[in-house]
Amino acid sequence: MxxxxxxxxxxxxxxxxxxxxxxxxxxxxxxxxxxxxxxxxxxxxxxxxxxxxxxxxxxxxxxxxxxxxxxxxxxxxxxxxxxxxxxxxxxxxxxxxxxxxxxxxxxxxxxxxxxxxxxxxxxxxxxxxxxxxxxxxxxxxxxxxxxxxxxxxxLTRLDQNRAQAQVASKLGISNENVQRTIIWGNHSSTQFPDLAHAVVHVNGKLMPAQEAIKDDNWVKNDFIQTVQTRGGAVIQARKLSSAMSAAKAICDHVRDWWFGTGERWVSMGIISKGDYGIQEGLMYSFPVQIGTDKVVQVVPGLTISDFAREKLDATQAELIEERDCAFSFLEA
The missing domain is CATH 3.40.50.720 (NAD(P)-binding Rossmann-like Domain)
Structure with missing residues (x-):
């Protein structure tokens, strides 16, 4: 021991x-x-x-x-x-x-x-x-x-888990057959759950999630809104905030940080170094991979569509406003 x-x-x-x-x-x-x-x-x-x-x-x-x-x-x-x-x-x-x-x-x-x-x-x-x-x-x-x-x-892993579960439910497959769902930005209703790079295993075949879903309206509207507002929906139903799912997400986050992710991508709020045009110094959720040395690296080279760019910038704007508000209290 x-x-x-x-x-x-x-x-x-x-x-x-x-x-x-x-x-x-x-x-x-x-x-x-x-x-x-x-x-x-x-x-x-x-x-x-x-x-x-x-x-x-x-x-x-x-x-x-x-x-x-x-x-x-x-x-x-x-x-x-x-x-x-x-x-x-x-x-x-x-x-x-x-x-x-x-x-x-x-x-x-x-x-x-x-x-x-x-x-x-x-x-x-x-x-x-x-x-x-x-x-x-x-x-x-x-x-x-x-x-x-x-x-x-x-922690934005809870949001990632929620996104993964929504895709699995939509396609009628197990959660382990959904990979590379991404959460960008703030853990708030402005977060951007992104399926543009997600892949799924369906009937033994690996394919892009959006190709398997075949419902662009669901991907760009219902899916995003459901993930963004899931915390509120839990409160409305339970009269208490998420606890079991939050605890499980914390375990996922820490275990992956401790042991590494291998080829998997996970979502984690980290201090931005300027990746994907996000202001340096913001605490922003990115898709990351983690080595066995516990070093976190943002997944590089992803194509960002105009639709995604708008979403990334909107959640960034909220984080800048939050940061400036919080720091103004520190200076008061």
């Missing part, structure tokens, strides 16, 4: 973490032989609930779970961590405008960025889940300057 991987989960008393922690602790993310040290951070009013979560993890009697550390102290939480899964954030409440949400989360992620910078390993891998995920990730990276920008990401 190797030394434990130290994994921090914030918002650890919440419903996403409740689905996420078991998967991490039993080996679904870092492998069936990798011991795990779990650090669970939440706010002081949630400590009693968090104690119950700790009890349940203990009662699972998981062989890979070396220790569980519940805390409300950021310095203790970020100490020597290998992976930070930042699930907790200020939720958007009724009557709250997006700028109010940004203002509340700037404070949270500024503080966590400082703690990350001061206490975490410099090799730490950071995944921001709490919304607005792209801008929150950008803020925390700003306040952890000693951590390489390549070590920060935000």
């Amino acid at each position: 190797s030394d434990p991987v130290k994994v921090l989960v914030t918002g650890a008393a919440g419903q996403i973490a409740y689905s996420l922690l078991y998967s991490i602790a039993k080996g679904d993310v870092f492998g069936e032989k990798q011991p795990i040290s779990l650090v669970l951070l939440d706010i002081p009013p949630m400590m009693a609930v968090l104690d119950g979560v700790v009890m349940e993890l203990q009662d699972c009697a998981l062989p890979l779970l070396a220790e569980v550390i519940p805390t409300a102290d950021e310095a203790a939480a970020f100490k020597d961590i290998d992976v930070a899964l930042l699930v907790g954030a200020q939720p958007r409440r009724q009557g709250m405008e997006r700028k109010d949400l940004l203002k509340a989360n700037v404070k949270i992620f500024k503080s966590q960025g400082a703690a990350l910078d001061a206490h975490a390993k410099k090799t730490v891998k950071v995944v921001v889940v709490g919304n607005p995920a792209n801008t929150n990730a950008l803020v925390i990276s700003k306040f952890a300057p000693s951590i390489p920008k390549e070590n920060f990401s935000c």
